[in-house]
Structure formats: C-alpha cells, structure tokens
Amino acid sequence: MTTKSSSVRAGGKGARGGGRRRTGSTAPASGRPATEAAELVQLLTPEGERAEHPDYSIDLTPEQLRDRYRDMVMVRRFDGEAVTLQRQGELGLWASLLGQEAAQIGSARAMRPDDYVFPTYREHGVAWCRDVDPLTLMGMFRGVSHGGWDPNENNFHLYTIVIGSQTLHAVGYAMGIAKDGADAAVTAYFGDGASSQGDVSEAFNFASVYNSPVVFFCQNNQWAISEPTERQFRVPLYQRAAGFGFPGVRVDGNDVLAVEAVTRWALDHARSGGGPVLVEAYTYRMGAHTTTDDPSRYRLSAEQEQWKLKDPIARLKALLTREGIADHDWFETVDAEAEQLAKRLRDGVRSMPNPEPSSLIFDNVYTEPHALVDEERAAYRRFAESLADAEQEGGR
Structure with missing residues (x-):
C-alpha cells in the first residue's frame, strides 16, 4: 500500500478534474532553491537502510521485495549482454540503462495493466515489466524489425528515437482516454536532455490545459x-x-521503493482527475549514452565512482539480507537465472534470420493495399533483380 499525506496534496481543487493540485516547489521564503537532500524523496538509503518520508511511504511484502530485486538483476544482465553483442557486431547499436534499473522497475511496477506507456529508446526495464521479450528489443537494434511488438498487446508503445516527440503522443493519447471515460493513466518517459526540446514544453502545456491523465x-x-x-x-x-500549473516531484532514482511509491501516487493523482504530474527520477547513467559514445571524453571517472556507492541493486540486496528476506542461496538462484537469460539472448540474436529487404521497406506500411506502394515495390524488385543479374555476369 502506498500513502501520501494530505498536507502535500493541499492547495485547492484543479479547474477541470476536481482533483487536488500541488505546486511542486519546495523553495523557501528566501526564493533560493532548497537543498538536494530536502528535495529528494528517499525510502531506502544507499546503505540499504529504510528511511521515512513525511509524504510518501510504501508497504511491499517480502515476496514483492524479492521480485523487485530479481527484476533489476535480470534487466541489468540482459542489458550488459546486449552491450557485449553490439561490440561483437551482432547489434548495430544499443542504449544501455546501466544504473537506471530502479527508476525503470520502480515506475513500471507502479502501473496497472490498463495504463499505457510511451517510452524512448532506453526503457528496457519498463519493457521487461510490460512482458516485452528482450529478444524482441534486440531484434530492433539488430535491424531485423522496426519494433517487433504490438503496442496494444502490452500497452507499451514502440520505442521512439526522435527526442521528446513521444511526450506529445502520450498527451494526445491521454486526452483521448479521458474523453472516453477510461479509468487509466499514461506514462511518458524521457531524459533530462529531452526536457530542453520544444515538444516536451508543448506536451506540458497541453496536458495542463486539458487536465490530461498523464505522468511525465x-x-x-x-x-x-x-x-x-x-x-x-x-x-x-x-x-x-x-x-x-501541475505538481512536480523529485525522487531518488536509485531507490526502487521510493520510485514506486511516488509513481503510484502520481498515477492515482492522474487517474482521479487531478491532471498531469512530473516525476524527476534523480539517477545516473553509469555507461555510455549509446555504444557509439565514449563518456571518458567529457566526464570524470571520480564522478562515476561516487555514483557506484548509490547502486540500486546493491542497496536493495543489503535490505533483503539485513531483514532476513533473502539468503545467499536465493541470490545465487537469481544470478543463475540471469545467466540462463543471457544465453538465450546470445543464441537468439545470432540465429535471427535476415529479413527480405523489401519486407522492411514496404510491408506493414499500410493496413490495406496502396497503389503507390505497389508501384514502388515493383520498381525495387526490378532494381534488385538487375543487381543480381549484374553479379552473375561479373562472375562469368
């Protein structure tokens, strides 16, 4: 069960939804920003000790705590395997989530099945929680599909490469389900860099004006x-x-308990007519931006070493051990399961058949036959056949 004190929700009703508004600002009367510690919602310290917050709490069963740990371990293992596969030439690109496991697992486990997700290209942990096979994700980065999953099957939209554009898609979808009277919410994922995009500011404005049930x-x-x-x-x-004109909350993004508590509140706020919420998960990208990037060129290794001490998996493991919720044998079992997953992904990626080029270009473009697409497909086939004929001629 997640709770949030009424003192934070106080502040008058929203203009349209009847829900309560929260200013989201914790600046003191002097106008200077509050300290980082005062701003940050944290329920589990980097040392793995429980912490209390006046406005947020969560009560997970021992089984749920073990599940959150397993989620993060499995996601980190398949993420690392994907990086290795890219280095071996099996994937064209990979955007690692290393260090961000708690932000993704905590937020995703806060959702209900009927909630809808609009991801970027790094939400592998969210995809895991929405039952999208990691092998399907890797197929996209291998270049054998344009996504490979049905967004409506798991309420998880296709990855979005264009920075920030998915926030507008999310708001539009949220406006639609609100008009339909659906008891659901939408979550739009994005990064700190995307917050500088105009699309994100436009999404904030539309969501606020139309009181849309969306969590940014x-x-x-x-x-x-x-x-x-x-x-x-x-x-x-x-x-x-x-x-x-809507609430904003900063949460320790390496604390899976705090992330889940804050996201549950934000989703409930949105579903109940309170309008949008911005959740800032304060975390750290431990690896490269993508496998084409070299972070050593622009940031100090000392910074990364400091964030290693805040590792999301290590702190939950410390809690599970301290409270007797899991023992050495159980941790070994989870690690073995993660290795089995990695092997399945290695074998699966390497055995993926190369698709017919024309299928990538022309198939699944329109739901029904289209004269222009048929004409272009025929022209492409003639071109491909001419190349094949030229190769045969050259081999004689």
Missing part, C-alpha cells in the same frame, strides 16, 4: 550525451512543472 517520468541521469545538467536548466528539473 523524467530519468535525470545527469548527462544529455555530453552535456551536463547545468548546461540544460537553471532550476531543479521537477520545479518546471509549477510553471505549467
């Missing part, structure tokens, strides 16, 4: 490729929500 979930991993956060915004990112 920003994984602030401190670096927009090679640009640090101080080059992206002058105030804490979550405080931007106040300028658009």
Whole structure:
C-alpha cells in the first residue's frame, strides 16, 4: 500500500478534474532553491537502510521485495549482454540503462495493466515489466524489425528515437482516454536532455490545459550525451512543472521503493482527475549514452565512482539480507537465472534470420493495399533483380 499525506496534496481543487493540485516547489521564503537532500524523496538509503518520508511511504511484502530485486538483476544482465553483442557486431547499436534499473522497475511496477506507456529508446526495464521479450528489443537494434511488438498487446508503445516527440503522443493519447471515460493513466518517459526540446514544453502545456491523465517520468541521469545538467536548466528539473500549473516531484532514482511509491501516487493523482504530474527520477547513467559514445571524453571517472556507492541493486540486496528476506542461496538462484537469460539472448540474436529487404521497406506500411506502394515495390524488385543479374555476369 502506498500513502501520501494530505498536507502535500493541499492547495485547492484543479479547474477541470476536481482533483487536488500541488505546486511542486519546495523553495523557501528566501526564493533560493532548497537543498538536494530536502528535495529528494528517499525510502531506502544507499546503505540499504529504510528511511521515512513525511509524504510518501510504501508497504511491499517480502515476496514483492524479492521480485523487485530479481527484476533489476535480470534487466541489468540482459542489458550488459546486449552491450557485449553490439561490440561483437551482432547489434548495430544499443542504449544501455546501466544504473537506471530502479527508476525503470520502480515506475513500471507502479502501473496497472490498463495504463499505457510511451517510452524512448532506453526503457528496457519498463519493457521487461510490460512482458516485452528482450529478444524482441534486440531484434530492433539488430535491424531485423522496426519494433517487433504490438503496442496494444502490452500497452507499451514502440520505442521512439526522435527526442521528446513521444511526450506529445502520450498527451494526445491521454486526452483521448479521458474523453472516453477510461479509468487509466499514461506514462511518458524521457531524459533530462529531452526536457530542453520544444515538444516536451508543448506536451506540458497541453496536458495542463486539458487536465490530461498523464505522468511525465523524467530519468535525470545527469548527462544529455555530453552535456551536463547545468548546461540544460537553471532550476531543479521537477520545479518546471509549477510553471505549467501541475505538481512536480523529485525522487531518488536509485531507490526502487521510493520510485514506486511516488509513481503510484502520481498515477492515482492522474487517474482521479487531478491532471498531469512530473516525476524527476534523480539517477545516473553509469555507461555510455549509446555504444557509439565514449563518456571518458567529457566526464570524470571520480564522478562515476561516487555514483557506484548509490547502486540500486546493491542497496536493495543489503535490505533483503539485513531483514532476513533473502539468503545467499536465493541470490545465487537469481544470478543463475540471469545467466540462463543471457544465453538465450546470445543464441537468439545470432540465429535471427535476415529479413527480405523489401519486407522492411514496404510491408506493414499500410493496413490495406496502396497503389503507390505497389508501384514502388515493383520498381525495387526490378532494381534488385538487375543487381543480381549484374553479379552473375561479373562472375562469368
């Protein structure tokens, strides 16, 4: 069960939804920003000790706590395997989530099955929680599909490469389900770099004006490729929500318990007619932006070493051990299961058949036959046949 005190929700009713509003600002009367510690919602310290917060709490069973740990271990293992496969030439690209497991698992496990997700290209942990096979994700990065999954089967949209555009898609979808009277919410994932995009500001404005049931979930991993956060915004990112008229919350993105508690509240707020919420998960990208990036060129190794001490998996493992919820044998079992997953993915990626080029270009473009597509397909086939004939001639 997740609770949030009424003192934080106080502040008058929203103009349209009848839900309560929260300013999202914790700046003192002096106008100076509050300290990072005061802003951050945390329920589990980096040492793995439980912490209390006046506004948020969560009560997970021992089984649920073990499940959250297993989720993070499995996701980290298949993410690492994908990086290795890319280095071996089996994938064209991979965007690693290393270090962001708690932000993704905590937020995804807070959702209900009828909630809808609009991801970027790094939400492998969210995809895992929505039952999208990691092998399907890797197929996209191998270039054998344009996505490979039905978005409506798991309420998990296809990955979006264009930075920030999915936030507008999410708001439009949220406006639609609100008009349909659906008891559901939408979550739009994006990064701190995407927050500088105009699409994101437009999405904030439309969501606020139309009181849309959408949660904007920003994984602030401190670096927009090679640009640090101080080059992206002058105030804490979550405080931007106040300028658009809806609540903003900063949560420890390496604390899976706090992330789940805050996201559950945000989703309930959105579903109940309270309108949008911005959740800033304060975390760190431990690896490269993608496998084409070299982070050593723009950030210090000492910074990464500091964040290793806040590792999301290590702190939950410490809690499970301290409270006697899991023992050495259980942790060994989870690690073995993760290795089995990695093997399945290695074998699966390497055995993926190369698709017919024309199927990637022309199939699944329109739901019904289209004269222009048929004409272009025929022209492509003639071109491909001419290349094959030329190769045969050259071999004689």
